[in-house]
Amino acid sequence: MDVFYNKEGIGDCLLIPFKQGDRYQTTFETFGDVVKIIDTETKEVLGYNIFQASQYLSLGNGKITLTEELLSQIKDIFTKNNLDDALDIDLSPKFVVGYVKEKAPHENADKLNVCQVDLGDEEVQIVCGAPNVDAGQHVVVAKVGAIMPSGMEIKAAKLRGVPSNGMICSQKELGLPDAPQEKGIYVLTGEVEAGQVFQF
Structure with a gap:
């Protein structure tokens, strides 16, 4: 699974996409610097955005492969922002x-x-x-x-x-x-x- 970061293009935000969704059919929940994106019909989590990402992580630009280490850091960010979602992600190659x-x-x-x-x-x-x-x-x-x-x-x-x-x-x-x-x-x-x- 890949995540995306482009400070010049979209700002200091780490994008964590899970599924494709209709942008007119989404709702958002905010937990500090973390925004959870939800499909309003299916209630599925489509992904997360982490704002002020550079305050938490050292990231290169572009597509970044999600590793166990990065996933652990993202879980810590969730905890710091009072979000208790489990983030059970299959990191095996697709x-x-x-x-x-x-x-x-x-x-x-x-x-x-x-x-x-x-x-x-x-x-x-x-x-x-x-x-x-x-x-x-x-x-x-x-x-x-x-x-x-x-x-x-x-x-x-x-x-x-x-x-x-x-x-x-x-x-x-x-x-x-x-x-x-x-x-x-x-x-x-x-x-x-x-x-x-x-x-x-």
Whole structure:
């Protein structure tokens, strides 16, 4: 999970986004320097903003990967500002190398395939519509809970009745520079193995 800080662009504020939401459908609760952002319909917490962030933390500009150490510091900031939210965040990598073990045609859709993908510590089923997906490939997988560069959150879903847990990604979906325009997943070459963290 990533957090964001850009003092010149948005001021001395650390952004901690959890989920995408409609900005016209949100409410806020303020706890000192911490603002909690809530979806008014679902009551889900969409994220937090920490103002005067530089008084609490030493931060670089831009996207910052949330580590155990930074998470611990943020919990301390919550405590200092009388906010007792638990902040149980899964810090495991969400973009990893997957190995496509099997590919079978989807029973209800001509252009979809059902893939069994080894992620190193688990095997997941992913429905994929890319024309170039095949067994024996190393690919980039966005796991359930990943936030794509577009802002889309990857969720467990059923595609035409078949469960799918994650997404096999194209270079374009990953926001990589000079990504090909034609449809197709990003097939990795070289020394990679299932479960390895994909570095953007």
